[in-house]
Amino acid sequence: MELRDIEIFLTLAEELHFGRTAERLRVSPARVSQSIKQQERRIGGALFERTSRTVRLTPLGERLHDRLGAGYREIMAGIDEATAAARGQVGTLTIGTYDTHHREIAAVLDLFRQRHPQCELRMREILPSDPFGGLRAGRVDIGLLWLPVREPDLTVGPQLYTERLVLAVSAAHPLAGRDRVEMEDLGDHPVVDLEGPVPDYVWHSHTPAVTPSGRPIRRGTTAATLEEALTAIGAGSVVSPVGSYAAASRQRHDLAFVPITDGPVLRYAPVWRSAAETTLVRAFVHAAGGG
Incomplete structure (x- = not known):
């Protein structure tokens, strides 16, 4: 799973809206939808329940969200620290x-x-x-x-x-x-x-x-x-x-x-x-x- 796909998944889990997720990440709604479908195919199960009016995490999606959220924050903290070090701020x-x-x-x-x-x-x-x-x-x-x-x-x-x-x-x-x-x-x-x-x-x-x-x-x-x-x-x-x-x-x-x-x-x-x-x-x- 690419870092961008993880970011899309975590953002959608927070926004529970494809349009707002796309706007926040500055991508198209189609890109968000495509990424989620690819992740679900790779995992072999639905991560979100989607209707014409609502989007919500499935139990599988909630478990994945709990695990990926902590890891993503660690990854981003490491990137921020490396960037700061490269700029001489650490x-x-x-x-x-x-x-x-x-x-x-x-x-x-x-x-x-x-x-x-x-x-x-x-x-x-x-x-x-x-x-x-x-x-x-x-x-x-x-x-x-x-x-x-x-x-x-x-x-x-x-x-x-x-x-x-x-x-x-x-x-x-x-x-x-x-x-x-x-x-x-x-x-x-x-x-x-x-x-x-x-x-x-x-x-x-x-x-x-x-x-x-x-x-x-x-x-x-x-x-x-x-x-x-x-x-x-x-x-x-x-x-x-x-x-x-x-x-x-x-x-x-x-x-x-x-x-x-x-x-x-x-x-x-x-x-x-x-x-x-x-x-x-x-x-x-x-x-x-x-x-």
Whole structure:
């Protein structure tokens, strides 16, 4: 029995009307009638009782309907799953973000989940001290990183959002009482230096090497994570620009966050390993770009 014939039988069993069945399946009533007759001949018994006014299943037809219905649903579910897999909608996609930045792309994550409900979306944290390590090791499929990213093996997608920087200082620091600071002020105080394989050009877009007037900005305590950096800042040995989103979630009695009037604005975009681009990666970038 062909799949189309099974579909005709199940639809007629539901509609109990040749005309409606034909209309629903977009075939002619003659095709429906021919299919049912062929099935009855093959089985050797009537599946429907037909009169000029009614159509109903015979006991044999009811038994066949019960068995075929479950099998047909399994077959169609398998076809749907295979189709989704071929289109890249099944599997796992791992997104890496800094700290709590997954909140900033909540709308993108929701849209992707709506479009690809069979895909498992996982979130992992990326450390600023090693922005590309997870991508290159395959632990992360897409990283939401601040720009610029100038790595020959990585592809950069569309900008998604921006973040202003504030200056994190000890609550007892002379700058803590200010209502704002300028980047020039960093020439007077040592700043946190990152301990990790972050390229200089990436870190300098966050914490420049010199002030606007050209004075060097001294590097002090090294840190590998944001928590390590904030601990050192709270102890008063260093200061550091930090993202305003991180500052909003790190209100502490030993820290003060002072707006930087002329500080860099961080621009974030999805980044992925070019050689590992998949249909899932492209689907996420499409959702991120508003497409």
